[in-house]
Amino acid sequence: MDPELPKLRTFKEDIADAVKKDNVSVVKMAESKRRDRSAEFQEATSLRSPKNLRYILMSLALLIIILLVGGYFFFFYKAIPAVNAPNIVASDIISSDENNTINIGGLTSTAIFNAISNEKRGQLPLGTIEKVTFTVPNGTSTTAANTQQFITALDTQIPFGLLRALDPQFFFGFHSYSDNEPLLILTTNDYGSAYAGMLQWEPDMADNISGLFTTPLGISNTSTSSISTATSTYSFEDKVIDNKDTRALIDPSGNIVFFYSFVDPSTIVFTTNTATFQEILNRLAKSKLIH
Secondary structure (H helix, E strand, O other), X not given: OOOXXXXXXXXXXXXXXXXXXXXXXXXXXXXXXXXXXXXXXXXXXXXXXXXXXXXXXXXXXXXXXXHXXXXXXXXXXXXXXXXXXXXXXXXXXXXXXXXXXXXOOOOOHHHHHHHHHHHHOOOOOOXXXXXXXXXXXXXXXXXXXXXXXXXXXXXXXOOHHHHHHEEEEEEEEEEEOOOEEEEEEEEEOOHHHHHXXXXXXXXXXXXXXXXXXXXXXXXXXXXXXXXXXXXXXXXXXXXXXXXXEEEEEEOOOOOEEEEEEEEEOOEEEEEOOHHHHHHHXXXXXHHHHHO
C-alpha cells in the first residue's frame, strides 16, 4: 500500500496555528504589520533620514554649482565689450609689394590719366609690384571703385555686353622693371561674352584706355580730336608672348604700345612688356595655389 502523501498546508492554517501557539490574534498581527509599514514610510519621508539628507545635500551642491557657473558666464561675457566683426575684403587677384590710392571721385578721364602718369613716375624697388586702388565717394567717406565704376569714370565706349560680363574686382598697378610698367587685370564670369566684347571694343580701345599705359598714343595733347586722328595709324595684331595668345596694339614704328591676353577663361591681363607679363603669370599661379 502506497504511503500517505503529506497534506498541503494553507496560509489560513498557518495563521491559525500561530494564534494557538503564541496566543496572538489576527487583529494584533495586522496591527503590528501596520505599525511596521508606518515606521518605514516615516523613515522614507523624513528630512532627517541619513539617506534623504544625503540626497538633499547633493542636490543643493549641484544647484550651487549651476548658479556659480551660470553667474560667471553671464557677468563675465556681459563685462567684455562687443567687438565689431572685421570687414571681409576679397583677396587681391595677385600679390603686391606696395600700395597707393588715387581718389577719382569727380575727376574727368583726362585728370585720371594725369594722376596715373604722376604715379608712374614714382620710385619703386626693382622687381616689385605696386597696387593702385582707385576710390570713389561713398556717403561721408570713400570706398574702392569696382570695375564698372572705374571703366565708366574713364569715359570709355566699352560694349555693354563686355562691361556686364566683367567681375567687380580688378587690379591696376605698376611693375618696377626698366621703368614702372603699368598692368591691368580684369576678371570675368562669362568667357564667351568677354572675348567677343574685347574684339568689339578694339576699334575704340586705343582711344579709351591707352592713357593707362602711356601718354595716350604718345601724344602730349590729349584732346579727343588729336587722339582720334592718331588712331588711324595704330592697329591690333595677334602676338604670341610667353606661349600665350595676345592681341597687341602696334604703333606706326612697329612697337607694342600695350597688349592684352586671356591667360585663362576668367582672367584678362593688360601690360606693356614681356618681363612684366611673366611676373604677372607667376603671381597668378601662386595666388591660385594659395586659394
